[in-house]
Amino acid sequence: MFSGIRRSSFFQGLLFFTLLFGLFCSVSAIPSSVSAQSASEEDMLVEKARLTLESFLADPDMQWFRDHMKEARGILIVPQFIKGAFFIGGSGGSGVLVVRDEKTNEWSYPAFLTLGGASIGLQFGGQASEVVLLVMTQKGVDSMMSTTVKLGGDASVAVGPVGRGVEGSTAPNLSVDFLSFSKAKGLFAGLSLEGAVVGARDALNTNYYKTPTKAIDILVRRSVSNPQADPLLAVVKKGTKGES
Secondary structure (H helix, E strand, O other): OHHHHHHHHHHHHHHHHHHHHHHHHHHHHHHHHHHHHOOOHHHHHHHHHHHHHHHHHHOHHHHHHHHHHHHOOEEEEEEEEEEEEEEEEEEEEEEEEEEEOOOOOOEOOOEEEEEEEEEEEEEEEEEEEEEEEEEOOHHHHHHOOOOEEEEOOOEOEEEOOOOOOOOHHHOOOOOOOEEEEEEEOOEEOOOOOOOOEEEEOHHHHHHHHOOOOOHHHHHHHOOOOOHHHHHHHHHHHHHHOOOO
């Protein structure tokens, strides 16, 4: 009897990891096949980040996001955040972070990061979302210089408001370190990122800037640049100036 239970648990766990691995591989295989023909993985991620941000800025339900984007000290864009589950949930995706200089108001070139998390409970299914986090405080910006940072632990995070006419008691506390906004299949997803971990992707930074590079070199020292990211920065600047 007990051996049967152990075998059942083993196969359930094996099935979960097979499904989750297949989910991530199927997603990551798309950009890699495209990049082999036309662009690098880093170029593709930057371009997808631009398209995601444009989509958020054009969404009529993202009025609060548009109105307050100019108050953000940084913007983390994850074009494809995959969430899969079979009893145990796993989630993850790569993204780019740009940071505003408080003195000049100029935006940095993008640093590459990864966003991931896990949860335990009775859950099934999978979902792909676009995620944008507004970094609202200097503490939030500083936390991004670490190798990893846990949202809700090392830095506070809250789900940003969606809809038209958000104000008064429904408006969020702007002292929170991160405000997250997400969409799945074009609709607001309300994805909670409490407990998620943000980590540096120094290999992508190095590949993109053609020299050994860490996040602090890009976001603080600003010692590297890549004109391929200029279209993304143009959308960031347009959004933070409140232009439609």
